[in-house]
Amino acid sequence: MQKIYPNAEAALEGLLFDGMLIAAGGFGLCGIPERLIDAIVAHGAKDLTIASNNAGIDNEGLGKLLRTRQVKKMISSYVGENKEFERQYLAGELEVEFNPQGTLAERMRAGGAGIPGFYTKTGVGTLVAEGKEVQVFDGEEYVLERGIRADLSIIKGWKADESGNLMFRKTSRNFNAPAATCGKVCVAEVEEIVPVGSLDPDCIHLPSIYVKRLILGAPYDKKIEFRTVRQREAA
Amino acid sequence: MATQLETKGWTRDQMAARAAKELRDGYYVNLGIGIPTLVANNIPEGMTVTLQSENGMLGIGPFPYDDEVDPDLINAGKQTVSELPQTSYFDSAASFAMIRGGHIDLAVLGAMEISQSGDIANWMIPGKMIKGMGGAMDLVAGVKKIIVVMEHTSKNGDPKFIPHCTLPLTGKNVIDMIITDLAVFQRPDHESPFELIELAPGITRDEVRAKTTARYVE
Numbered sequence: 375m376q377k378i379y380p381n382a383e384a385a386l387e388g389l390l391f392d393g394m395l396i397a398a399g400g401f402g403l404c405g406i407p408e409r410l411i412d413a414i415v416a417h418g419a420k421d422l423t424i425a426s427n428n429a430g431i432d433n434e435g436l437g438k439l440l441r442t443r444q445v446k447k448m449i450s451s452y453v454g455e456n457k458e459f460e461r462q463y464l465a466g467e468l469e470v471e472f473n474p475q476g477t478l479a480e481r482m483r484a485g486g487a488g489i490p491g492f493y494t495k496t497g498v499g500t501l502v503a504e505g506k507e508v509q510v511f512d513g514e515e516y517v518l519e520r521g522i523r524a525d526l527s528i529i530k531g532w533k534a535d536e537s538g539n540l541m542f543r544k545t546s547r548n549f550n551a552p553a554a555t556c557g558k559v560c561v562a563e564v565e566e567i568v569p570v571g572s573l574d575p576d577c578i579h580l581p582s583i584y585v586k587r588l589i590l591g592a593p594y595d596k597k598i599e600f601r602t603v604r605q606r607e608a609a
Numbered sequence: 610m611a612t613q614l615e616t617k618g619w620t621r622d623q624m625a626a627r628a629a630k631e632l633r634d635g636y637y638v639n640l641g642i643g644i645p646t647l648v649a650n651n652i653p654e655g656m657t658v659t660l661q662s663e664n665g666m667l668g669i670g671p672f673p674y675d676d677e678v679d680p681d682l683i684n685a686g687k688q689t690v691s692e693l694p695q696t697s698y699f700d701s702a703a704s705f706a707m708i709r710g711g712h713i714d715l716a717v718l719g720a721m722e723i724s725q726s727g728d729i730a731n732w733m734i735p736g737k738m739i740k741g742m743g744g745a746m747d748l749v750a751g752v753k754k755i756i757v758v759m760e761h762t763s764k765n766g767d768p769k770f771i772p773h774c775t776l777p778l779t780g781k782n783v784i785d786m787i788i789t790d791l792a793v794f795q796r797p798d799h800e801s802p803f804e805l806i807e808l809a810p811g812i813t814r815d816e817v818r819a820k821t822t823a824r825y826v827e
Contacts, residue, residue: 401664401683401687401701402664402683404664404681404683404687450741451741451742451743452740452741453739453741454741460738464738470739472739472741474742474743474744474747475663475742475743475747476701476704476705476708476744476747478701479702479704479705480702480705480709482702483702494750495709495750495751496746496750496751497750498750498781499780499781500746500778500780500781501777502742502746543681544666544698545665545666545683545684546681547665547700548664548701550700552702579700596680598689599688600683600686600687600688601678601688602688603672603674603675604672
């Protein structure tokens with residue numbers, strides 16, 4: 375079973391179709407599957423629904439798929455910092471379903487774990503709960519949210535072994551881990567692929583069972599949205 | 610030199626410092642964007658407070674030095690940060706399990722409106738571009754204690770602590786304490802009304818009353 379593909383186009387072959395639901399990892403521009411996003415742009419699949427915490431920024435990340443008008447609907451928690459998104463949204467060209475961030479993460483986790491719905495306190499009494507079942511447990515109200523089962527998951531990892539066991543680095547883990555589990559197929563891009571046996575089995579963040587296809591995406595030119603620094607005090 | 614007469618109300622930094630007085634040794638805390646972020650600069654000496662970032666980090670360090678900036682290491686405001694010896698990382702589902710599960714002791718966040726029954730509105734203004742609620746709805750629903758830090762009135766001078774929120778809610782009956790540039794309000798539980806417990810320097814009860822339409826106990 376060969377999971378490693380030569381590039382993103384090859385790894386996505388046969389997986390893309392119009393109107394599909396894609397779950398994408400990343401938070402802001404941190405840990406986004408940029409090679410796979412580029413390959414979806416190149417493929418041209420359209421009317422996509424994308425579940426992703428954010429929608430990239432202009433011309434970066436999922437912003438590229440917005441610019442080419444391939445996205446019909448976003449399921450996101452926060453979409454600031456994106457002029458093209460704003461234009462399409464205000465013009466009624468793009469549908470947006472806002473989910474609380476934790477609800478979105480849990481929808482992916484639950485979907486991947488075979489849980490079709492779950493009750494949460496988040497959003498009770500707000501617009502988010504409208505039209506959804508509310509149930510009282512121990513005197514408190516909870517709203518029913520659905521798990522997400524995507525046609526495809528695209529994620530970005532740090533290191534993977536040849537079998538697909540994967541590790542993330544620092545805060546780039548974010549939505550990549552839950553997104554990976556909720557797709558019928560998960561394609562991962564990583565910065566380094568190492569031989570089986572090189573990673574400590576106790577330190578695997580995403581077991582190989584979730585990673586169906588794998589590419590080496592390096593070299594990466596990782597973008598920073600807000601570069602904030604402190605000054606060294608003079609010696 | 611500043612005279613006593615010029616001191617009227619709290620600055621943003623002073624509001625953050627007031628919120629920091631609610632910190633306790635051992636607390637795990639989530640700070641929102643804006644004034645709440647400034648609370649991190651006011652953690653009392655010798656007190657251990659661990660800051661949580663909802664994108665998957667416990668133990669947020671200060672902004673990095675220029676040559677230590679790491680694109681894989683950001684806070685929930687997407688700013689570059691640094692790690693501490695006690696830092697841990699996790700995914701977004703685990704992060705919100707922590708938040709929703711009631712494991713975080715305190716969250717400090719901003720607001721556009723607070724109602725007298727502790728409702729909060731801070732994520733959308735109908736007719737304007739909606740950016741989304743991010744993690745705010747999860748935080749107000751799940752964290753043990755919620756403090757709002759905000760200006761007492763809007764830029765137009767309209768009260769923000771009001772009988773009922775006019776904007777779409779972020780959470781219903783979830784706020785425990787309100788710190789404004791004029792005063793501090795608190796309630797012991799979610800059935801009780803808010804009580805005015807503190808006035809900023811140079812502020813009178815009459816002034817607070819004039820700028821507040823919410824019902825509260827004095």
